[in-house]
Amino acid sequence: MRPELKNKIISVCNQKIQQKGENVGLSFYAFFANKNDNPELLMEAATWWILTHQLDHFEKAVKIKSLVE
Template sequence: MKKVLKDKIIAVCNKKIETKGVNVGLSFYAFFANKNDDPDLLMEAATWWIKTHKLDHFEKATKIKKLVSGEAAK
């Protein structure tokens, strides 16, 4: 996963957790505007979410942040 996507995911998760609490759920669409201005990055996020990790449509932001942070450490 590209660093720009990892950074974006972590930032969005942090903001969601801060504003809605630790039980907030989100989908990979939360990391993108409604306008599809970066289809390659969207597909990378979808592949990571659906194929690589086989995640449900909605997952807790804390779980996603932990997964992405763990991959950033690799």
């Protein structure tokens, strides 16, 4: 995983945990804007989420952060 994506995932997870608590769930779409402005990065996140780790659509942010770190 490229550092740009790793840093973004950790940042978003931290933000969501701070806002909504440790039980907050998210999908890999949480790391991107509502427009497809970087399809290559989106596919990298989707591949990591779906194929590499076989995660459900929604997972706890603390779990995702732990996997990335």
